[in-house]
Amino acid sequence: MTDTPQAAAVPWTHDFGADPALPDAVNLSPMKSDLPSATVERLPRYLRCIERLPESQLTISSRELARLSNLTAAGVRRDISYLGTFGIRGVGYQVTELNDQIRHALGLTADRPVAVVGIGNLGSALANYTGFGNRGFRIVGLYDAAPTKIGTYLGGVEVRDISRLPDDARTTHISVGIIATPAGAAQQVATMLVEAGVRSILNFAPTVLRVPDDIHLRQVDLATELQILGYYMT
């Protein structure tokens, strides 16, 4: 038999019906298959660098952007070339246009309602995060299970009981669900989000989640980052 993942009985696994073919590493089926995934992962970094340039700087060369972003000039040019050909030979890229093109490519012009589940220290940090505004993301819901937290406000948004989420999702569309619960609750929350129609999930809980193949899932994990860092130490 050839290597093909399929269902098997494991206690902690939540089963989403068929669960057919193998999803890729981060579970992101590239529906919009324009840009190479490596490029997509670097665009936000370019954006960060561009935003910090002094207002007086009107153009930037691939070389300078490479230096600022800790990448290579050839790589920068290739990445940008996927967005179109708007560089000026002998000069570089116009900062405003580059900014616009990257934001357009990433779809940051859209309005993406975000819900955060789990309002502990981490969830509070996320709720207070100010970098959303001009980046297309907007927190529309905060959820927790603890009665002491329900009814409190963070960044102008009320913390609601997690049991309200399905109903809320029916009236307010939720583009992204951020999971900031303890590990033990994460899978349950993920399942609830998926069932509520949320198609993209960002998981901060230290556990591997299982979601259907058509759900976009990204994982941010402190232990994983430290372990990777640890490998390269001394």
Added chain:
Amino acid sequence: MTDTPQAAAVPWTHDFGADPALPDAVNLSPMKSDLPSATVERLPRYLRCIERLPESQLTISSRELARLSNLTAAGVRRDISYLGTFGIRGVGYQVTELNDQIRHALGLTADRPVAVVGIGNLGSALANYTGFGNRGFRIVGLYDAAPTKIGTYLGGVEVRDISRLPDDARTTHISVGIIATPAGAAQQVATMLVEAGVRSILNFAPTVLRVPDDIHLRQVDLATELQILGYYMT
């Protein structure tokens, strides 16, 4: 002239002397160049999956581990093969041995003192993170600049004034510095950590840091994750 990054005058750039050749994407010069970097990044995930297996499960096949980790069986086998050949044909891998081998490969047996700088919501979440213990990482220092926070305790560790960090680092070795400050303070903190002899930095502040080439730097950024997720949405 060929593409080679070099110094240039940009206001927000902190200059670390020579700053010679181009560092790679994540600034991890693979001193220990045994494992492919892609494999290193997946090992923690396998670990997560293995840890959740029921005690009664003594072996696991590449197929099952692939399903649990959302990867492919062939990929799992290749990754594990870099650690040695200890699988049992027709059976799979012994769970305890696999666990040991991965932990050994990642160097999780070492004791790695960690300092967290910036004890806001995020820093507090990190300070309370329980997943350190059995993974070789141990918080030995918490630092902040706000007088109201200094002297308080989190997880049994006192929050100290950031100005103490250089002295503390002289007496207590710090393997990893975690930056959880606002973006505006991050570069300054990074510089301070580097000057205090910290060689590995995990940055949660939403800003691109510049550090010398020989410093291991990883970046965790909410906005970046959301932007990547956003790209793949509809």
Added chain:
DNA sequence: TAGATTGTTAATCGATTAACAATC
């Protein structure tokens, strides 16, 4: 013009996948 920098082609590199002999 002379100098600089893009956009892209070709070469290289590394990672993934398929497939199967070895072997439990």
Added chain:
DNA sequence: TAGATTGTTAATCGATTAACAATC
């Protein structure tokens, strides 16, 4: 033995880098 699964070879795929003609 018969069935299952590893470990690895070879093929494929995708990403990076070098280099340079085009051109501002």
